Each structure stands twice: as structure tokens, then as C-alpha cells.
Amino acid sequence: MVLELKNIQYKYNVGMSSEIEAIKDVNLVIKSGEFVGIIGHTGSGKSTLIQHFNGLLKPTGGEVLCDGEDIFDKKYDIRRHRCNVGMVFQYPEHQLFESSIIEDVCFGPLNKGLSKDDAYKAAKKALSLVGITEDLYEKSPFELSGGQKRRVAIAGVLAMDPEMLILDEPTAGLDPVGRDAIYKLLTELCAEKGIAVVVVSHSMEDMAKYAKRLIVMYRGTVLFDDVPNEVFKHRDELEKCGLTVPKISYIMDKIMQAGVPVRTDIINMEDAKEELIRVLTGFKNYGK
Amino acid sequence: MSNITIGQYYNVNSIIHKLDPRVKLFGTLIFIVALFVANNSVSYAIITFSLVAVIIASKVPFIRLIKGMKQILIILIISSLCNMFFVKSGNTLVHFGAVNITSGGVIKAAYIGLRLIYLVIGTSVMTLTTKPSDMADGLEKSLGFLKVIKIPVHEIAMMMSLALRFIPTLMEETDKIIKAQTARGADFESGGLIRKVKNYIPILVPLFVSSIERALELATAMEARCYRGGVRTKFRPLKYNKTDIIAYGVQILFLAGIICANLLS
Amino acid sequence: MGIVQTLNLVYDYITRDEYDNEIKIRAIDGLDIDVEKGQFIVVLGRNGSGKSSFAKHLNALLRPTSGTVVINGLDTSDKKNKWSIRQEAGMVFQNPDNQLVSQIVEDDVAFGAENLAVPTDEIRYRVNKALLSVNMTDYRMRAVNNLSGGQKQRVAIAGIMAMEPECIILDEPTAMLDPVGRREVIESLRKLNLEKGITVILITHHMDEAINADNIFVMDKGKILISGKPSKIFANIELLKEAGLEVPVVTELAYELKKEGIELPEGLIYEDELIEEVVKLYKR
Numbered sequence: 001m002v003l004e005l006k007n008i009q010y011k012y013n014v015g016m017s018s019e020i021e022a023i024k025d026v027n028l029v030i031k032s033g034e035f036v037g038i039i040g041h042t043g044s045g046k047s048t049l050i051q052h053f054n055g056l057l058k059p060t061g062g063e064v065l066c067d068g069e070d071i072f073d074k075k076y077d078i079r080r081h082r083c084n085v086g087m088v089f090q091y092p093e094h095q096l097f098e099s100s101i102i103e104d105v106c107f108g109p110l111n112k113g114l115s116k117d118d119a120y121k122a123a124k125k126a127l128s129l130v131g132i133t134e135d136l137y138e139k140s141p142f143e144l145s146g147g148q149k150r151r152v153a154i155a156g157v158l159a160m161d162p163e164m165l166i167l168d169e170p171t172a173g174l175d176p177v178g179r180d181a182i183y184k185l186l187t188e189l190c191a192e193k194g195i196a197v198v199v200v201s202h203s204m205e206d207m208a209k210y211a212k213r214l215i216v217m218y219r220g221t222v223l224f225d226d227v228p229n230e231v232f233k234h235r236d237e238l239e240k241c242g243l244t245v246p247k248i249s250y251i252m253d254k255i256m257q258a259g260v261p262v263r264t265d266i267i268n269m270e271d272a273k274e275e276l277i278r279v280l281t282g283f284k285n286y287g288k
Numbered sequence: 289m290s291n292i293t294i295g296q297y298y299n300v301n302s303i304i305h306k307l308d309p310r311v312k313l314f315g316t317l318i319f320i321v322a323l324f325v326a327n328n329s330v331s332y333a334i335i336t337f338s339l340v341a342v343i344i345a346s347k348v349p350f351i352r353l354i355k356g357m358k359q360i361l362i363i364l365i366i367s368s369l370c371n372m373f374f375v376k377s378g379n380t381l382v383h384f385g386a387v388n389i390t391s392g393g394v395i396k397a398a399y400i401g402l403r404l405i406y407l408v409i410g411t412s413v414m415t416l417t418t419k420p421s422d423m424a425d426g427l428e429k430s431l432g433f434l435k436v437i438k439i440p441v442h443e444i445a446m447m448m449s450l451a452l453r454f455i456p457t458l459m460e461e462t463d464k465i466i467k468a469q470t471a472r473g474a475d476f477e478s479g480g481l482i483r484k485v486k487n488y489i490p491i492l493v494p495l496f497v498s499s500i501e502r503a504l505e506l507a508t509a510m511e512a513r514c515y516r517g518g519v520r521t522k523f524r525p526l527k528y529n530k531t532d533i534i535a536y537g538v539q540i541l542f543l544a545g546i547i548c549a550n551l552l553s
Numbered sequence: 554m555g556i557v558q559t560l561n562l563v564y565d566y567i568t569r570d571e572y573d574n575e576i577k578i579r580a581i582d583g584l585d586i587d588v589e590k591g592q593f594i595v596v597l598g599r600n601g602s603g604k605s606s607f608a609k610h611l612n613a614l615l616r617p618t619s620g621t622v623v624i625n626g627l628d629t630s631d632k633k634n635k636w637s638i639r640q641e642a643g644m645v646f647q648n649p650d651n652q653l654v655s656q657i658v659e660d661d662v663a664f665g666a667e668n669l670a671v672p673t674d675e676i677r678y679r680v681n682k683a684l685l686s687v688n689m690t691d692y693r694m695r696a697v698n699n700l701s702g703g704q705k706q707r708v709a710i711a712g713i714m715a716m717e718p719e720c721i722i723l724d725e726p727t728a729m730l731d732p733v734g735r736r737e738v739i740e741s742l743r744k745l746n747l748e749k750g751i752t753v754i755l756i757t758h759h760m761d762e763a764i765n766a767d768n769i770f771v772m773d774k775g776k777i778l779i780s781g782k783p784s785k786i787f788a789n790i791e792l793l794k795e796a797g798l799e800v801p802v803v804t805e806l807a808y809e810l811k812k813e814g815i816e817l818p819e820g821l822i823y824e825d826e827l828i829e830e831v832v833k834l835y836k837r
Contacts, residue, residue, distance in 0.1 A: 087471035095468040097493035111473030175599040177797040247802040456698045509652035512644040513665040523663030
């Protein structure tokens, strides 16, 4: 699947004095199997942008193409497209409504037009992917812990068997254990099933660790679109946009400034460790 | 959706805006009484003159005032027509089969119509010039005497202002839930009436659950901030100043004028 | 005796299973904590570790099943102390939207002081002071709904400050905020602690908010797993990971390097310390 955004522009409150141009001329192509991170200061337009991917918002200019077809074309089945491009909003547990977990997860597949049996099978598969065991199926979603609720909500989207998954801050409010579980799941979905994963996040550390491609939004435009290593080299520009680089990069930078010749384009713990070992012990002990 | 204004408060600075909400509540009450006792052209003239004077002083554009009229247009027409057809007094103007329209009927219909229009405009002046939160304060203070008969006036006013505080939050929430369910392939348009009502369950249940959660959290937060009902002071106590006293005087004069005018006929 | 003290605090809550049988769940299991006036305390723990139940005890929103909680000499199990305790130990909650009661910022800040029946002139003075202390004076007439999360939390803190407490307890105040909001809130708290001597008890699972604390308590399964100065806490990396927590970046890097045989001292938590040590090693 190839999703293409062509010259997208989006204005809120068109024609009113409060008209705001939230997205200005954005061009993007996202393909199956990609793991894309989107970062940006609050109000940079990233939440507005992702709502175009599955047609929840209709751009006021430009077009959204899925495998070459305009998703807003009258003949195009946009509800089908929405099942294909799954969207997980911030705090998705707030959308749970059924009396049992399994029924809630069936909601999407049933809307997609699956038979009851098939929907149940799809739901079961999705729940096992997110690690919800069978003994919980008949429980009310409101009895679960915060982290479990979140995973059930994600299963509700996965059960529609999407080819692309978009998540708006999927780990907000979770503790480190809950967060790691979510990212592990996303990485697996991307690597094993070839699902394109798009994550909006405020955590530079998480993005450096998991994203293979990083998009930086600033005032409604794409400022950078590259591999995280390259994006985080633009430290000054990122800081001007109210963003930062991973803490480890700052530390490496300070070590370099203190007179130790380390590389400063490092964005994760592993590389930082290797680099420091290399510099402090010389090549001979490297990898010991 | 977040910049939505609650009620229809029109934000300008006028002498009417600055009046104590209790004065405006009392004035509205007097105005309504006057409308219902007025029975001749002199009293209507006084009412018209006073209303126009207040509107000019309030700096609210006339167009905003008649906006509220749309909703009552049908009631207005029906009640006027009823009076026109069924009141029989004075000379017959039109006689056509069973229909008999008299001059008395037309005059009566005109008065009723005018009364309704004035009623809407008069109360709109109140809501356009008073912030909802001030209105709640004003009601709490002026209806305070009801506490004697165990009506929880303070609590009702508190509920009113909390509702106002949370309307925008819940609107945003609703918007979000609708989007989330749409993304799960929900369909809100198709089907018959029952089907359509059913379609809204995925929105109503989460909204209901989150409202209750919010309410519980808010109650805990209020308790943690020592809220325990009526025993409290006010950051912005309602205080009468000179203008308010004068306004009360004008209102009494107005009512006296109407009564005198009524006695004339 | 400190301003906040708990002695063998135990708290059970009761829930029902699917057959409607009562099940007792122990949220807090024998907690002994002593906080001195003016300290900046951080309580760490994963979700479900009992840290929120603990916070609610300090504000008399919950009462101990057994054991005692004493706030500034007042026992929370004595009902008549309830309001004095809530005035002495103000509380800020996680969701910024669900704790503000008024539409306008300054009205909200005044709410607690109004409830304490403070005279009107005094409220005005306190509101001004409180808004200034969290750097929100410019927003005093703004609508609460149009503020960012960080601003809302600062309004909530100001609302507590206007009640003139000795101590302020915050139950995951930054969990729902973006990095900018988090920084604003933590900076405000640090300022209140340093400049006004307010005792701060911050409950969080963000490690980087803990590195400047005077004292840290790590909770797990209703108990204190470990407590002490940050340098002591963060030297126990394995224990923290076991409790479902992570460690600050500096500490983790130092730990990883040590594992590979680089000679670094225990419990490095500040950037400057680490850099200094690395430079020393390099020059050798």
C-alpha cells in the first residue's frame, strides 16, 4: 500500500475571522513496512495532518491518494479505506463502550462487514497480538488497568486488519513498562506483518530508538523528513521549533566540548556506549 | 470547537454590562410584569421607549437582539392569528363565511404579538449583557432567601457554573469520540430511526463514562480544596454601587409609570 | 518529627469479583515515611504501586485501615482535623481538566481561599501572589479552557498556594503533559520549594524529575522498596528496573560503561559529574 499526500492544505474555520491555516502545502509518501515518527511542538499541525491519512479530515486543498486513487473521489469507498488505515487516537481507552472486551474489539470488523464468526476470529487474533489473554474476553473493559485498556483499544483497531496504523501519542500516561510493551508490539507489527506504522510522539528518546524515518512538523509544514540520525543533526533548528534532541546527544556533545574527541551524531544508548568505549580504551578493547 | 462562546454574552463595555446582575434580574422581572399588566397605548409607549433606551445604552447591535426571534416566530404567528380570528369586539372588518375579523381582534392580536416580541428582546438584553457566571452569582444572591425553605440555592448556582465550565470540555470530548468511532468504521447516517439511535451508542456510552469519571475526579479535587458547601467568602462579592441604586430607582419609576398609565383608561 | 509522617500505614480497599464476593486488596502495606519541612520529596513507582493511594492519605481523602498518618501534628484519622489538614497539605491531581472549577483563571485560583472563608481583600492579595509564584499573572483573566496543559496545572498549583499550605502534594501532575508543560510545572515547583520553603511531595514515574530531590521513596506493591538520596537510589539500577522503572540517561550510561569495565564511581546522576569523570579517564 502506498499513501500519498499531495500539496495538502487544511484551514480551520474557513471564511471566519478565526480562520487558521493548520497545514500548508504538505507532500508525503508513506509505504508498507515503514516505521515513521512524527514530532512537532504542540500546535505544529501534526494531529491535524494524521487525520488526513484516513480521511477523517478533508483537505481544503490538495489530494490524498491511496495506491494512486483519490480517497475523496465520490466512487471511492472511504469507509473501507478507514478500515485499511487504522487510527489510534490519544487515550484510545476513552472510546471503549461495549459490555465485554471481545464485543468491543468486534465493533470494527463488524462495521467492515465481516460475519459474526469472522469478526470474532479477527478480534481473537488482535487480542492475542496485544497480549490480552482469553480469560479476560468476557470482562467489562472498564474493569481493566490503564495499560490493559489501552491495549484493548489498540486491538479494536488492529482487528480491522489494517495495512497502515497511525497512533497519536500511544504511550501518553503509561509507565515505562506499559510504554515498552506498546513499542514492542508496534515494532513487531511493522517487521513481521509489513504494516506501515506512523507514530506521533513527544519523546525524542522513543523516536530515536524506534522510528526508521522521522518527520518534523513546524507551523503546518514538513521541516525535516529523513532518518532520525540525520534529523537530529539539526539541533539548532529543532530547538528553535521548541523541540529537543535525545538527551544522550546532548551528553555526547558536552563530552566532546570538554575535550574528548567523540562523535556527536549519536542518538541512542547503545551507540553512545560503544563510542565512549572506543575512545576511552582505544580500538584494541573494542567489543570486549 | 474550543472557542465556542457559552450562552449569548456579547462582550462590550456598557453601562448595562456593568450593572450588578441582581439589578438586571430585578429589572427583567419588572419588565415582564409591566408587559403583562400594560393594557393601553400609553403604557405600551412607555415600555417601548424604555426598551429602546436600554438597548441603546447596552451597545448591543439590534441585529443580535432580533436573532432570538426566529425560534418564537411560529408561536408569534399562531397566537396572533388566534386572537385575530377569535376575539370579537369593535367593528367587523372582514366577513367571509365563518370567518369574522373585527377591529378589536386585530388590535388585541397586535398587542399580543408586540408583548411576545418585547418579552424576547427584553430577556435577550439580560442574557446578552450578563456573563453566565455572573448570572449564577446574581441568582444565588437574590434567591438566597429560598434557603429558609430548604432549597439549596448555593448548590444549584455551583452546579450551574460547573456546567458552564465543562461544556466546552465535553464538546471537545464528543468531537474526539465521534472521530475515533468513525475511524473504526462506524456509520452514523444510514438506517431507519431505531438503527440510527443504535448507531449513537458507541458515542454516548464513552461520553457518559468519561463524564462520570470527570465528575468524580472533580468532586475529589473540590473536596481537597476544602469545598464544603455554603460556608465561604467570595473573591468577587456582588456589591451595589451608585449606578445600581439609581437603576433600581429608575425601575421603580418605570413600574409606577405603567400603573399610572393603566389607570388612565 | 517531620511535617508529614506515616507510621506502619496500611490501606485495604474492597472490590467485588464476578460472583459478588468481597475481595480485599492491599494497596498500601506498612509504609513508614518521614518528611521534614522544606524538603523536595519524590515518590516513584509504576502504575498500581500504591503511590496514588498514598497521596490521597496525605490529604485525608483516604483514611488508613491501620497505622497513622500525621500532617503537621494533625492525625488524619481524626475527622475534625480534615479541613485543617487539607489546608496545610494541598493536593494537585493528574488530569488538569478535571480539577479546575471556574471559567476564569483568577476565579479558579481564588476557589480554595473562598472555601476557607478568607476575607475578600485578603483573597485578592493571595491570588496575586499565587499567580506570580507560578508565573501566570499575564493569564489571570483568560478562560481556563483555552490554556495549555502545563498552564492549567500551574493554575491548579496557584489555587493550592492561595490556601497558604505548608506542603503541596502532586499526584503525577506531569503524566498528561507535553515536554514543555512538564518543564514549566517542575520549574514552578522547584521555585516554590526554594523561594517559599514549601514542602513538595511529587509523585511521578518520570525519573528525570527526581534527580534534584532531597529524598526519594521508591514504591512497589504498596511497600517502600528503597529510599534515600538520589545518588543512592540511582546506584541500584537493577532494583529500579525490577520495580518497572527506568533510570536517568546519565546514570544508565555510566552503568553500561561500568559493565564494560570502564572505571566510574557508583551512583553518577548529574551530567557534569559524568563528563568530568570521562575527561579524567581520557586524559589518563
